[in-house]
Amino acid sequence: MPELPEVETVRLGLQEFLPGQAILSINTDWANSLPIADELIENYLLNAKVESVKRRGKLIIMPLTSKYSLLIHLKMTGQLVYRPNSGKGFGGGHPSDSLIDKLPNKSTRVTIKLSDGILFFNDQRKFGWVKLEKSQGLYRNNAFLSKLGPEPLEDSYTFELFNAAIQRHPNTSIKAAILDQTVLAGVGNIYADESLFAARIHPLTKAGLVSTIKLKRLYKSIREVMSLSISLGGSSDRNYVDAKGNKGSYLKFAKVFRKEGSPCPECGGVIKKIRAAGRGTHICPRCQKLVKPKS
DNA sequence: CACTTGACCTGTCCGC
DNA sequence: TGCGGACAGGTCAAGT
Structure with a gap:
């Protein structure tokens, strides 16, 4: 489940390779993963170049030279994997059993051909998506971005x-x-x-x-x-x-995530799994006491 | 309005 | 071994 650190790690990797590359083609076998009208793809995606790779919360944002931006949300099982064409990028290579040598695979939903490589959007559960929106006013106009809270790792976050x-x-x-x-x-x-x-x-x-x-x-x-x-x-x-x-x-x-049944690293008590906010939740009941309202 | 639950999906794991 | 059902959890829409 990609959260901020996972999305930031993806962003850092893509930022190394994508800026300056042109988008040559984009294809999908699952329309919900790529909800972009053909006309927009034709006019604002194809032949546009990637300017940079940014992130806001869990959303990847790639401003393009067409004045539109690609938005990519990985949701639960999304992967964004770049494979350079032979001879470019990654110099020194990667393990021979690497995932990137086996792409596309059955989870590949969107394939984006770039000038120097291919970007694969894989998503087993099909919750994620690739969208295209106008760069101008994006952070105000996009329903999700306009409501998004502050970036917790910025210095200005007090x-x-x-x-x-x-x-x-x-x-x-x-x-x-x-x-x-x-x-x-x-x-x-x-x-x-x-x-x-x-x-x-x-x-x-x-x-x-x-x-x-x-x-x-x-x-x-x-x-x-x-x-x-x-x-x-x-x-x-x-x-x-x-x-x-x-x-x-x-x-x-x-220390606690997916550690139910193991000893707490702080007190030695047994870590338990409960349900909170509709999700599986891991706690040490000894270290984390429930505060109840005064009656 | 504030908050919770269900839908979107597929693969894995567990019990029978 | 096969099969049904629970579960995994980010976000939006619907429900309480």
Whole structure:
């Protein structure tokens, strides 16, 4: 499930290779993965060049020379893998059993031919998509982008911003609050569980009942956990790979996610799996006590 | 209006 | 071994 660190890792990989390349063709075998009218593809996608590869929350954004931007959301099982034409990029090669030598595969939904290589959008569960929108006013006009909360890893992201957004949702669980992309951008299930554990907060605690001290810890742990994951190439749970087809290693360092039944690394208690915000949720019941409202 | 649940999909795993 | 059902969880739409 690509979250901010996984999408950022993909972005960093693509940024190395795509800028300056022209889009020669685009094809799909699953129309929902590529909801772009033929006319727009013809006029604003084909022969346009990629200017850069950006990210906002979990969304990849590629401004093109046509004044339109490609938007790509990986959702749950999306992969965005680049294979250079022979002799270009990756110099030094990659393992011979690499994913990129076996593309397209049965999960390939969209194939984009570029001047120097091919970009494959694979998506087992077909939740993700590739869209094309006008670059002008994109962040204001796009329904998702216009509501998206701040980028948590930017220097300008302060505790005051985090706290004010959390306090707007006092009656929802703290886990639902940090998963809410309008509160802050980029947190998904893995980093929600890991950062709540690091801050010693029970995920079902109502957001309005989390003390300021614990909220400060949470603000810090969200940033630390996601920064660490980016440095490790993200989390490869089932599907995730980066732009070169490589897996990330963050989950080796995860303390509670998918660790039910194992001892808590802090107190030795048994990690449990519960349900919170409609998702599988991993906690140490000893380290993360539920705060109940005063009756 | 605030919040929760279901739909979108496919592959894997578990129990019978 | 086969089969049905639960489960995985990002986002939007529908429901409470």
